[in-house]
Amino acid sequence: MNKYKVEFTITTNYVVDVLADTEDIAKEIATTKFAGIKASNTEHYYQIGGIDEQIATIYDVTNTEDPFSPEN
Numbered sequence: 001m002n003k004y005k006v007e008f009t010i011t012t013n014y015v016v017d018v019l020a021d022t023e024d025i026a027k028e029i030a031t032t033k034f035a036g037i038k039a040s041n042t043e044h045y046y047q048i049g050g051i052d053e054q055i056a057t058i059y060d061v062t063n064t065e066d067p068f069s070p071e072n
Contacts, residue, residue, distance in 0.1 A: 002062040003070075009056040014046040 016034050020026035037043050061068060 002060055003064075003066075003068050005059040005061055005066070005068075006055055007057040007059070009054050011052040011054075013048050014043060015048050016046055 014034065016030045016037070018026050018029040018033060020029050034043070034046075037046060059066075
């Protein structure tokens with residue numbers, strides 16, 4: 001049997017409402033605002049849609065010294 005490590009990418013989308021004169025300023029304001037939201041652990045209130053989970057990369061670590069501990 002071969003040893004594989006499977007890497008997952010999980011994407012979650014959030015929306016933050018801001019008032020700004022330009023898109024660049026909106027990005028700055030939203031980035032600062034979202035940092036505060038994350039610090040207060042309330043980002044779930046800003047989440048839209050579901051969570052997208054995909055396999056990103058599969059690594060064959062069969063002949064390596066990579067730490068390996070399958071739980072199955």
